[in-house]
Amino acid sequence: SVIKEKKEALGKVLNEDRLVSAPYKLNFRDDxxxxxxxxxxxxxxEVVQSRNAVEKDYYFQMYYDDLLIWGFIGKVDKEWKTHPSEYKYFLYKHIQFDILYNKDRVIEISPQMDPHSLVDLTEDxxxxxDFIATVALPFGTIVVIVLIWTLVTSLLLMLGGIAGKNSKAExxxxxxxxxxxxxxxxxxxxxxxxxxxxMAGFLPFSAxxxxxxxxFASVWGHKIYTI
Structure with a gap:
């Protein structure tokens, strides 16, 4: 099936949300x-990129009937291993969707990752x-963040200077x-x-x-900008 992108509002763009149509067809009450x-x-x-994503705990996020679904794309096997070079990296390739409904309405949906259906990404x-999802921060989002920060900050600085100059009194x-x-x-x-x-040096430096x-955490660390 063809994956189609969905146009998002500015808030979701800044939140790094990118919604596309998923290849799953989940008909109501159809096992x-x-x-x-x-x-x-x-x-x-692509194996290296996927392994890095698994190592950084990347996860997928979907919506079904406006209900949020999310889960990790893979796992790192660290059991009985002392050095990171001994870790094993696996990608989940089988997702089971459990859907609960009441009459004609879906009330809950949860994805279950099959721990026995894995792809080994340890070696290059x-x-x-059978399945893979890739997430990246588009260049357009970075441009929007820079433009908003530049234009809003510059405009407020200019307006504040003009207001301060015009409101001065004897x-x-x-x-x-x-x-x-x-x-x-x-x-x-x-x-x-x-x-x-x-204090004049410490306080501005801390801020x-x-x-x-x-x-930097929101742009390159895949975190939500909260300040």
């Missing part, structure tokens, strides 16, 4: 045995599989001034120059570091 929906020979490069060699001293000099009291320790210099961490 089916195992059906092969896709056959594909993975090249060495071509393999034949300075009014809070009290009467005198020409006689007065003794300036000594400052407490928390208002010293050294402490102010340290910028945290902001960049979440931006």
């Amino acid at each position: 089916k045995e195992s059906v092969v929906v896709c056959r594909k020979k993975l090249s060495k490069e 060699k071509e393999v034949d599989v 300075f009014q001293a809070p009290c009467r001034t005198t020409k006689y000099p007065r003794e300036i009291p000594s400052l407490p320790w928390y208002r010293s120059v050294i402490l102010h210099m340290a 910028i570091y945290i902001e960049l961490y979440y931006i």
Whole structure:
């Protein structure tokens, strides 16, 4: 079957959501045995990409009658192994859908991954599989994020500068001034120059570091941008 992309709203685009039509045909109250929906020979490069996705706990996400379905695309076998070079990487190729319904409405659907139907991705060699799903962050999403950040930030900065300039008023001293000099009291320790210099560098650095961490995690780490 032909996979068709679905147009998404801006919120889902920024959330890195990409919905496409799945090759599954799940008719209501129609039990089916195992059906092969896709056959594909993975090249060495695709095996490496799939193994990296399994290692990073990639998962698929689907909707059936507006009900969310999700599951991991594979697993890493670490049992009785002490070094990462000994790990085994497997891709799930059989999904069983369990659907619960009440009269003419679906109330729950859950995918069950068959632990005995696996594809070994440990070695860099071509393999034949019956099912695979690949997820990537499109270049368009990166462009949208950069444009929104640039345009919104620049526009707000410009509007703030114009508003601040136009709203300035003549300075009014809070009290009467005198020409006689007065003794300036000594400052407490928390208002010293050294402490102010340290805080003036630490606080902006912390804010910028945290902001960049979440931006990089959302773009390259497949995390949701929450700041």
